[in-house]
Amino acid sequence: MSKQQPVLDIKDIPSPFQWLTLSFQHLFAMFGATVLVPVLVGLSPAVALISSGIATILFLIFTKWQVPAYLGSSFAFIAPIIAATAAEGTGGAMIGCFMIGIVYIIVAFVIKVSGYQWIMKLLPPIVVGPVIMVIGLALAPTAVGMAMNNPKGEYDLAYFSAGIVTLIATILFSVFSKGFLGQVSILAGIIVGYIYSVIIGIVNFTPVLQASWFEWPEFVVPFVDYEVTISTDIMLLMIPISIVTISEHIGHQLVLSKVVGKDYIKEPGLHRSILGDGLGTMISAIIGGPPKTTYGENIGVLAITKVYSVYIILGAAVFALILGFIGKMTALINTIPQPVMGGVSILLFGIIASSGLRMLIDNKVDFSKNRNLAIASVILVLGIGGAFIQVWSIQLQGMAFAAIAGVVLNLVLPGKEKIEDDIFETQLD
Template sequence: MNNKPILDINEVPKPAQWITLSIQHLFAMFGATILVPYLVGLDPAIALISSGLGTLAFLIITKFQVPAYLGSSFAFISPVIAAKAAGGPGAAMLGTFLAGLVYGIVALIISKAGYRWIMNLLPPVVVGPIIVVIGLSVAQTAVGMAMNNPSGKYSMLHFSVALVTLAATIIFSIFAKKILSIIPILAGIVVGYIYALIVGIVDFEPVLKAHWFEMPNFIFPFISYKVNFTWNIFWLMVPVAVVTLSEHIGHQLILSKVVGRDYIKEPGLHRSILGDGTATLISALVGGPPKTTYGENIGVLAITRVYSVYVLAGAAVFAIFFGFIGKITALIHTIPTPVMGGVSILLFGIIASSGLRMLVDSKIDFEDKRNLVISSVILIIGLGGAILKLPFKDIQIQGMALAAIFGVVLNLILPGRQLAGDDMFETKTTDNNKKTA
């Protein structure tokens, strides 16, 4: 891989170049970041603001050494919806806050005990099937959004909008070159939106009525809602963090290869995990969805070879600024549901497929009954909607959270477990061809 930088980590771009490159990163994360709040019923403006604030916090905590952007996490879609159903938006924010605390605890343990234990706890045979569950658990939601009109009845017109959006997103994903290949979601949404305009299902009235500057609908603890801890919320949200932690480690390994540094060692996995957790905590305090590092923005780094953290910081500032522009927020709200449904069909399928890819890339042998048992149990419990009702405090553990717990436990107790070695953390540096662990 040619990773010789055009702009290295701490190089400051010229003003015009800085703006252009930062907006490019903003576009890369935009479609996916606003899709999550759209699906779970949160304000997309706050998702933008919290992603910007979270990214700035991440850059500070990682000592301005890790060029990463943090956007809305897809892993928490089903848990956030369930938490909102159980106790309203406040419950979802409390659960998000608790998940962020888990990151902090894990970061503290890694700083004291090293990082290998977490990969032994979360091997691919556990994480891969859980990622499949993440993608497929919201499949019905995506299809319903694609096929139905606002009253919930089947509409061929609305389904056609979803199909056009889906087709455009697929075309951009496969045939687009350079930067367009990184933003197929945003490009697909734009094409679907234009088609929806043509067939007359877009209402521009909210945009005309909106002010240029508007305060988003922040959700503050103790002000917008009473903080009421329940074990149900804990078990709905916290176990999902085991999946996103594994995703985070994977992104850090990929990013290390792209920019030619060993981020597992310096500034350290504990710092990047703490940064990710802090971003999620910030999001919880203002009413946004949980955060995660974004593969789309890593893709932008790989293509442009512009690794400057100042460019990522610029994208974060733009995201915060856009969140306060009422016209932009209103425009996001005018995107018809089938447009988002069409994008979701592909996106959620890709998430599920990435779980399968993890199993393939890790050479998981399903002739080994141990692997077969772990994967099978995770898939059926996660997709079947299994619920474990504990006989005290009315605690319920369900769906993805229960599947994650079963997967981790089975991996620990079944014989034949293989421990992670140093080779899985090897990356190449730009200064020489020596491998560092």
């Protein structure tokens, strides 16, 4: 494994100027996507920022200050959180998010005891790729509706124009911008769309003027804001999505290992990074934030800057914590028009779907084999079509149903390709 010469290595302490500027860079890299998720699901952006900071600090602690990764809001749980909130309120959704963290802890324990090879056999690309595609494509109507409609839910050309401008700006930044600006293309696109929205008069600054500089965020706390009851429906709605997010986590650890030049699967160990991710998600759920995942945007910043210091990541986490308590910033985020978020979501949700397709291509999944064709086809149609299975009051639906169906089909259909025990080492090389 070749290692690039770092500007700052993992345990190197930056100068005050480096610490400030490089930590802000990581903050900007994760900001757009981390704030977008709570806006889409009806949670507090301030709480999302605070919970991302806490989750990242926990992750750094449990990975023994060896893995420079930032934990932001996970897009995989957007649809399940919306469905859970509609069924049982925000409290029910948060309980489901907490259960996701417990699943992560269980998986981490099993990996610690039995090794990591089994999880790749359970979650091969032919299962994970189509499920990722379902996550993006199932959200397509949400993105388009947000971009096209005014606050009353009616088509409005002025609002749609803001969505289109945001979409075009984000595409241009992501395709043509080099270096750091390319890494914050989401944030840059939102800023352009916001400025255009101000020009056409669809932004109301009154809440920003009325907000305090320091403001206590809208935490959603169990036993205080809602009664804690374990619902089988919520568990079946949320937990199966961890099939995808755990695979995403493994992929990010592989990429990060390549960037930094260390084998994070072995040291500090995949079990530790999954444990840190799970604990971050649980803490986030306890205060009313969305589930967490390691962010590819921040891994990209590491690759460009060659600054791997965990202290830089720690600084970004602290800045996110502080930012969540600045009332005017929260109010400003809430003034972003719906079509601006819709415009950037069209690209983001499409990228999610495309990344699932890319996984299939990169792993050279052979679709001339009817086995692979059947698995992918069933996952896509069940997930996008919104199929569900119900026994008495228990319902398994949408992406969760599709993910489980894919895992089962992969296990029972003959002709499964042999997964090499050294698959991680092969990918790392």
